[in-house]
Amino acid sequence: MEDARAAREPGTRLWHPFADMAAVSTVGEMVIDRGEGAYVVDEQGRRYLDASAGLWYCNVGHGREALADAAAAQMRRLASYSAFGDLATRPALDLAERLAAMAPLHDARVFLTSGGSDSVDTAVKLVRRYWAELGQSERTVIVTREHAYHGMHLAGTSLAGIEANRAGHGDLDPAVVQVPWDDADALESLLSSRSDIAAFFCEPIIGAGGVYAPPGDYLARVRETCRSHGVLFVADEVISGYGRAGAMFASERWALDPDVMLTAKGITSGYIPLGAVIVAGRVAEPFWTPGAVPVMWRHGYTYSAHATACAVALANLDIVEEESLVARVDRLQHQLAAALLPLAAYDVVSEVRAGVGLLAAVDYSTEAKSTGVPARVLAGLRERGVLTRNLASGALQVSPPFVIDDADIDLLGRAIADALVAAGATKARASSSGLLPDITSDEGVDAYDDRHYLEQRPPHHG
Ligand SMILES: Cc1ncc(COP(=O)(O)O)c(C=O)c1O
Structure with missing residues (x-):
């Protein structure tokens, strides 16, 4: 007798890595078709800022002949x-x-x-x-x-x-x-x-x-x-x-x-x-x-x-x-930190970790994680033309290609802020800018690193 579950149409034959295939096969896939620089385009022609560089790899940007x-x-x-x-x-x-x-x-x-x-x-x-x-x-x-x-x-x-x-x-x-x-x-x-x-x-x-x-x-x-x-x-x-x-x-x-x-x-x-x-x-x-x-x-x-x-x-x-891309990262790390750190003012955000290279995360409070905020923010970002993912802990990954420019970094910060608000976040804290050193200078980033990781780091089990 045929197993009823095995006979069910799978929706897709591609077994995705790190995926809940029950969900993917029901909801469907997002098919990325092409890319150029810091952007990718899906099969429907929608353009997305690639805020994760694929899986942290597309450093020189997409579409390099x-x-x-x-x-x-x-x-x-x-x-x-x-x-x-x-x-x-x-x-x-x-x-x-x-x-x-x-x-x-x-x-x-x-x-x-x-x-x-x-x-x-x-x-x-x-x-x-x-x-x-x-x-x-x-x-x-x-x-x-x-x-x-x-x-x-x-x-x-x-x-x-x-x-x-x-x-x-x-x-x-x-x-x-x-x-x-x-x-x-x-x-x-x-x-x-x-x-x-x-x-x-x-x-x-x-x-x-x-x-x-x-x-x-x-x-x-x-x-x-x-x-x-x-x-x-x-x-x-x-x-x-x-x-x-x-x-x-x-x-x-x-x-x-x-x-x-x-x-x-x-x-x-x-x-x-x-x-x-x-x-x-x-x-x-x-x-x-x-x-x-x-x-x-x-x-x-x-x-x-x-x-x-x-x-x-x-x-x-x-x-x-x-293209001196490493020097570019050295410069852009300050821009990225400047765009992301103000997000710490939102009530659902527990911590923004940024300032070292083009590597950052926006982390959420335990309550926000238990009420589905990370998934809603991610979906909101897609709607706003930004593609990235949530890490295992629930934090939002930000690691764009090195060719991203200042304008797109600003856009990224604004898109995350908008997606946070759309997911129900409000600004609970006064803008954090007064609390933080000037992270647009080298000295400021170093000071930020120390204060941030010494004073605000999560507990061991965090
Ligand atoms: C620090 C580190 N080591 C190893 C790996 C595994 O690399 P791969 O996925 O290419 O096998 C990864 C992947 O993200 C990584 O981040």
């Missing part, structure tokens, strides 16, 4: 070939050289993957194998942070500091310990108390977990703690890499000197999937010393060092450099 041309030229010549063993393609070699030269790691080596989750998985295996090669195979434990997002492979799911992303998948990797996101003392006491820790994984700015910039001297302290305990420091720059944090890498902005740095997204601005694990020479050494690692490190992906992806990455980095 140079990237399409780079892909087409490479595909016509050789779409890709294996990079296993001694094989290589020219774009892969050129990209590795370029990344090693630009990354803030000494004597870097570059392991290419197909995205951020691959990069996380590679790094977890790499650090454990590193310690095994050094004769310390008891060092297997990975330390991760509350709010952390390290992708969706099983390793990254095990490292997740967003509880909802871990739940319901059976037993995850038990060799993982979580610490509070903002407490350097907690890491210090953990590392002092055990000798089985391989690495500390850290997003310099927490992204999908809610957009939390590092408070005060947090990063300097945890970096030093790892160094003094001989624990590897892995900077997950899948979001922050290639300019989004207002420097080419957040590790540069905060002088982290990571042992391993994970990147993806902005490496190609999302035009084609690619990730890069950039490894300091000191960590690569056991793998590169004759006879050190028996036979070979049996790790890699079919599309590691994919030639077309590497060609697109090179062309993308050309654009980032030629």
Whole structure:
């Protein structure tokens, strides 16, 4: 007898990632058709300001012909070939050289993957194998942070500091310990108390977990703690890499000197999937010393060092450099903060986190979250021609392409304000501008960072 539920028309055959398919298959999909600069257009011809850069990746903006041309030229010549063993393609070699030269790691080596989750998985295996090669195979434990997002492979799911992303998948990797996101003392006491820790994984700015910039001297302290305990420091720059944090890498902005740095997204601005694990020479050494690692490190992906992806990455980095887009982010971060911070005056808003790079979040009060405000604001934004999404915590993600201009940043701030009001918000507090430093200057942003994250940061469980 046929199962009645299975026989029901599904509405769509596309199983969407991170989706409530019961809802999507009933309500329908929003089909994005094309894009140009900071805008995308749906199949009905409606134009939207892309306030999230896709999933934090479209740094150089949509519709770049140079990237399409780079892909087409490479595909016509050789779409890709294996990079296993001694094989290589020219774009892969050129990209590795370029990344090693630009990354803030000494004597870097570059392991290419197909995205951020691959990069996380590679790094977890790499650090454990590193310690095994050094004769310390008891060092297997990975330390991760509350709010952390390290992708969706099983390793990254095990490292997740967003509880909802871990739940319901059976037993995850038990060799993982979580610490509070903002407490350097907690890491210090953990590392002092055990000798089985391989690495500390850290997003310099927490992204999908809610957009939390590092408070005060947090990063300097945890970096030093790892160094003094001989624990590897892995900077997950899948979001922050290639300019989004207002420097080419957040590790540069905060002088982290990571042992391993994970990147993806902005490496190609999302035009084609690619990730890069950039490894300091000191960590690569056991793998590169004759006879050190028996036979070979049996790790890699079919599309590691994919030639077309590497060609697109090179062309993308050309654009980032030629158009000085990192300097542009450095300037626009002040504009974005100026446009968003006044939203903290609305009663439903608990906090606006902005000021570091083109990365921000508008967070809501617990009551607003329990009464559906985030979803209503999001819908209101779509009606007003702004496309973004709510993070797992309910906060609104704001991470536009680097090519967004001042006028569109202002428009974004106004659209969010209008959508808040349409969702029932009122201005409960006096305008916050008098309480905040002048965030249109560098000094002001730094002062804002400190005050904001030291005085207004949410509690650990927040
Ligand atoms: C910090 C971080 N690490 C890893 C990942 C996983 O990357 P991907 O989705 O490309 O697998 C993400 C994705 O958003 C991320 O933000």
